Amino acid sequence: MLDGAVNLPKQLFGGDSVSVVAPHEVVQPAKGGRDLLRIFKELKQSVSADWGGFKPLVVEEDKEFIEKKEKLQDLETQLTSASQQAELLVKAQHDIGETLGELGLAFVKLTKFESEEAIFNSQRVRAADIKRLATAAVKASRNYRESNALTVKHLDPLHEYLGLMLAVRGAFSDRSSALLTVQTLLSELSAMESRAEKLQVASSKIFGGDKTRIRKLEELNETIKVTEEAKLCAVREYERIKENNRSELERLERERQEDFLNMLKGFVINQVAYAEKIAKVWENVADETSGYRKENNS
Secondary structure, three states: OHHHHHHHHHHHHOOOOOOOOOHHHOOOOOOOOOOHHHHHHHHHHHHHHHOOOOOOOOOOOOHHHHHHHHHHHHHHHHHHHHHHHHHHHHHHHHHHHHHHHHHHHHHHHHHHHHHHHOOOHHHHHHHHHHHHHHHHHHHHHHHHHHHHHHHHHHHHHHHHHHHHHHHHHHHHHHHHHHHHHHHHHHHHHHHHHHHHHHHHHHHHOOOOOOHHHHHHHHHHHHHHHHHHHHHHHHHHHHHHHHHHHHHHHHHHHHHHHHHHHHHHHHHHHHHHHHHHHHHHHHHHHHHHOHHHHHHHHO
């Protein structure tokens, strides 16, 4: 165990001992796995590229993907804002419906009081008019509640797509991890090939060859072979993820346009329909109580 602890720095940052990632393991992300050595190697690769100014041998060159990624990041920001605005709208409509309902109940109580205490016919007429107002307020309240329920339904895609952005970020993270694996293996191959060349040169200078160097060179060549296989697997996995990203992003864009168009249509139709219903309720009560307006005009 102590020997392993001593050799770990050499394995991470270069030395006589070389650790190889098995070809079948490179298709799995390093993060979340148990291969600490691979995690450290890829971390070193990432830090070298981000902070050390080291340019990897392969980088993300898909300009279309980069543009779509930036657009989706902007979309997530817009969805967050739109989702918050939708919640405020729903709350406002809910509050209006509740207020109208309470107003209707208050008018009902007033109607009951006026009817019970009425002595003159004018009081009974006023009680009947108050009842009409109570009925109108309750109807308007009911319409607001129905409209609000449909508003929640129509604007739900905003929340659904906002939640979907988590999956999109996960897909982008998998792609970055796959690319980092390819970059790390390419860097390792480059370093090992350089070491092999130096060992070859050093061994050739000694008559009959240096057995120790020859053995190390053979081991290193075998490691290079295995690492090359791992690199090919990593490249294939990276290309698979790229293709999957491309098809999924196309599907997302197509479905998003259709879903948002249907959402807006449904939302607008619902708002207009219930606005007309509520307006009709108040128009009716205005006609029924038009006598007060005539009295005021006279």
